[in-house]
Amino acid sequence: MKLIGNYLSPYARRVAVSLNTLGMPFVLEQVFVFKDPERVRKHNPLVRVPTLILDDGETLIESYAILDAIDELAGAERRLTPAAGAERRRVMKLTAIGVGAMEKAQWAFYEGRFHPPEKVHVPWVEHNDNQVLGAFAFLDQQAREAGDNGWLVGTETMSQADIGAAVACTFAGAVRPGIDIATAYPYLADFTARCEALEAFRRAPLPET
Numbered sequence: 001m002k003l004i005g006n007y008l009s010p011y012a013r014r015v016a017v018s019l020n021t022l023g024m025p026f027v028l029e030q031v032f033v034f035k036d037p038e039r040v041r042k043h044n045p046l047v048r049v050p051t052l053i054l055d056d057g058e059t060l061i062e063s064y065a066i067l068d069a070i071d072e073l074a075g076a077e078r079r080l081t082p083a084a085g086a087e088r089r090r091v092m093k094l095t096a097i098g099v100g101a102m103e104k105a106q107w108a109f110y111e112g113r114f115h116p117p118e119k120v121h122v123p124w125v126e127h128n129d130n131q132v133l134g135a136f137a138f139l140d141q142q143a144r145e146a147g148d149n150g151w152l153v154g155t156e157t158m159s160q161a162d163i164g165a166a167v168a169c170t171f172a173g174a175v176r177p178g179i180d181i182a183t184a185y186p187y188l189a190d191f192t193a194r195c196e197a198l199e200a201f202r203r204a205p206l207p208e209t
Helices: 010-021 037-041 063-074 085-114 122-146 160-175 186-196
Strands: 002-005 027-030 051-053 059-061
Touching: 002 010, 010 063, 010 085, 010 160, 051 063, 059 063, 085 122, 085 160, 122 160, 122 186, 160 186
Parallel strands: 002 027
Antiparallel strands: 002 051, 051 059
């Protein structure tokens, strides 16, 4: 498999961590969309990452759809989002909160990156940052309840809820350094550090920003 994207994208990174967790080998074709959009366009008309090319040549786009497909490939016993029931709904809820935090941190970051200082709309930045804070406050409580060795949904193994929360926390810490995650959300910070120490995460490191 070939993963097109880069690990500064939290969406691409969560796919990479998931593939690593499931033991599914892949090659990263490192692409930054703003620098080289045509390399992505030939595989994805939306010109977005991540894009995953399967061994048979089929192309998958959008992280949620990619993760659903690799769960199917992994099989019922190994999938990272349960197939049905209350546990599935809980994993999906927490995953949505983690992914929402990624998105809001990204939008706040982009406001300053792509606009000159006089065009930056501070209330929009604050709005997005506050949504990140709300998500992290919720995830911090889940991490507190999980304890030192547990997972956010109470499953015996890591789920997409855990991957999403940790990737979001690391990403926000890099692009929104004004948010003091370690002080404000100590349980989430410790949980994220535990996840980042895992081989699946270390093999897909967040690059220097």
